[in-house]
Amino acid sequence: MDDPRDRARDYLDRRTSIAMIATADPEGKPEVCILIAPNLMDDDHVAGGEEKDVAGSTFRNLRQRPHATMVVLDPIMDPRARDGVRMAVEFLGAEQDGEALADLGRWLDSFAPGRKVVRRLLFKVLSVENYRPRDSGPVLLQ
Numbered sequence: 001m002d003d004p005r006d007r008a009r010d011y012l013d014r015r016t017s018i019a020m021i022a023t024a025d026p027e028g029k030p031e032v033c034i035l036i037a038p039n040l041m042d043d044d045h046v047a048g049g050e051e052k053d054v055a056g057s058t059f060r061n062l063r064q065r066p067h068a069t070m071v072v073l074d075p076i077m078d079p080r081a082r083d084g085v086r087m088a089v090e091f092l093g094a095e096q097d098g099e100a101l102a103d104l105g106r107w108l109d110s111f112a113p114g115r116k117v118v119r120r121l122l123f124k125v126l127s128v129e130n131y132r133p134r135d136s137g138p139v140l141l142q
Helices: 005-013 056-064 100-110
Strands: 017-022 031-042 045-051 067-073 084-095 117-131
Touching: 005 031, 005 067, 005 084, 005 117, 017 056, 031 056, 031 067, 031 100, 031 117, 045 084, 045 100, 056 084, 056 117, 067 117, 100 117
Parallel strands: none
Antiparallel strands: 017 031, 017 067, 031 045, 045 117, 067 084, 084 117
């Protein structure tokens, strides 16, 4: 699977994937958080949940600077988590209610009772590349 777009679709279709969002605050201080249950809405958009008391500063950073980097790995399918995808994304907004957010909450509660998803973050995918790429660079999706 050499095409980074195919790899992104594959990884984001799995419930075992982990997505990490990297942002920076206005002073340039980096922040990284986990996106709960990332999923590809279509080839150009990805969404996932923000856990309560975990990603507040990332959400603030995204509202001030909407561009971020997302790395998606699957530690279940690839226990050494060496391969995955890295995406440049643009934050589009957040949902704080609705059925999609409720689904994320039920999914998280099924194995982590007491933890809560507070927002569903929505992103436009700007480019995607293989994480630890073997022979390819960024692929623009526009």
